[in-house]
Amino acid sequence: MNTSIRKYYYGDIPEDKAGGNNTSTNKADSKNEWPLWEVFVRSKQGLDHKHVGSLHATDAAMAIENARDVYTRRMEGISIWVVESKYIHASNPDEADSLYEPANDKVYRHPTFYQLPDEVNHM
Amino acid sequence: MEIQNFEVLFQHKIDGEIKIESKDWMPDAYRKTNIRQISQHAHSEIVGMLPEGNWISRAPSLKRKAILIAKVQDEAGHGLYLYSAAETLGTSRDEMINDLHSGKSKYSSIFNYPSLTWADMGAIGWLVDGAAILNQVMLCRTSYGPYARAMVRICKEESFHQRQGFETLLVLSRGTEEQKAMCQDAINRWWWPSLMMFGPKDSESTNNDQSMKWKIKRKTNDELRQQFVDMAAEQIKVLGMKLPDDKLKWNEERKHYDFGEIDWNEFWNVVKGNGPCNKQRLEARKKAWEEGEWVREAAKIYAEKKASLNPSKGGTLEAA
DSSP: OOOOOOOOBTTBOOGGGSOSOOSOOOOOOGGGSOOEEEEEEEOSTTSOEEEEEEEEOSSHHHHHHHHHHHHOTTSOOSEEEEEEGGGOOOOOGGGHHHHHGGGTTOGGGSGGGOOOOTTOOOO | OOHHHHHHHHHHHHHTTOOBOTTSOOOHHHHHHHHHHHHHHHHHHHHTHHHHHTTGGGOSSHHHHHHHHHHHHHHHHHHHHHHHHHHTTTOOHHHHHHHHHHTSSOOOGGGGSOOOSTHHHHHIIIIIHHHHHHHHHHHTTOSBHHHHHHHHHHHHHHHHHHHHHHHHHHHHHTSOHHHHHHHHHHHHHHHHHHHHTTOSOGGGOOSOOHHHHTTSOOSOHHHHHHHHHHHHHHHHHHHTOOOSOTTOEEETTTTEEEOOOOOHHHHHHIIIIISTTHHHHHHHHHHHHHHTHHHHHHHHHHHHHHHHHOOSOTTOOOOO
């Protein structure tokens, strides 16, 4: 792998050029962190809740309050769902081919598959 | 499948403008580069609150104070979006904070300059946020999905920051002689550090650029810097002020502004920790973290205790 990334971009100062302490002291213990929550926001009445991001909070009430402050400062939402990230189960992207393949060859599920005479309206 | 094939497939996706998501296979160096860049970006937002926080209690009017508080609150939010994006790559929040405090992880050097007068709030908004926006607009198309989505949200909020900064300077530029002088002084002090925000010149790098190939970055430092100079050189005319560069001149042939040489010694010095405020900034962050420890701990224990006594939903509703 090419690890010699030599450009120094804004917000991306490489470790060897940074000076100072170069090693993590590893004091951090992620077990001490507040749990991670996923946040879903309904932007307006009639629409689905949509995933907007995540945040840390000790419980659901705090997660909703924090989500209000972090994700809806400009009227982006009228309803918030939060769920602890550990309860979200995801499909495996490596299995995407076999998982979605059965939908691939069933064109007859789409209305455009059916050729009708021009005289047929409202269909 | 061999690693080699994974890498070929990965590059295919990148070349086909397909975003990479957190559970997708990615080369270790891609993961590492993203963690480093996103966490440093997050730190920049958080440390970036400090020079402005300095002026909240000294804003010249209630209106300016309310605006400044809203801007600083946005920056806290931006830091959180970015920390969350980095966490999807398998690092933890505490790890990132710890790396900031230990000096392992960096933040944008611009925040190691002091904010001396009220006019600095205008100059920071116009120049510093202006430079950041160019970088961030480009990053909306970065190849890592969670980073790109965070940037889209940030860009939507950021343009208010730059506009309020320019407007602050505009008001000063039409004020008394003292206010005009203060406006020009702030521009003089923030101009060169703002140009440094884009990083070293492209010619400094002889190696092929992996970040560009992986589409983490999509424009070079010099391209972005030129774009910024061209914009600011026109905008300054509206303020009736001058950018502190004798070499700044429209080049008809290139259709760009030429500009003077950046003091790269100063740049590396500030990066390495010898800027005017490096110590102060890091101390402020550590102090906030340490003094908040009892709150973090108490809230955690309270939540655990509450959950064990009453495992109901604690005042919140069922989602569906």
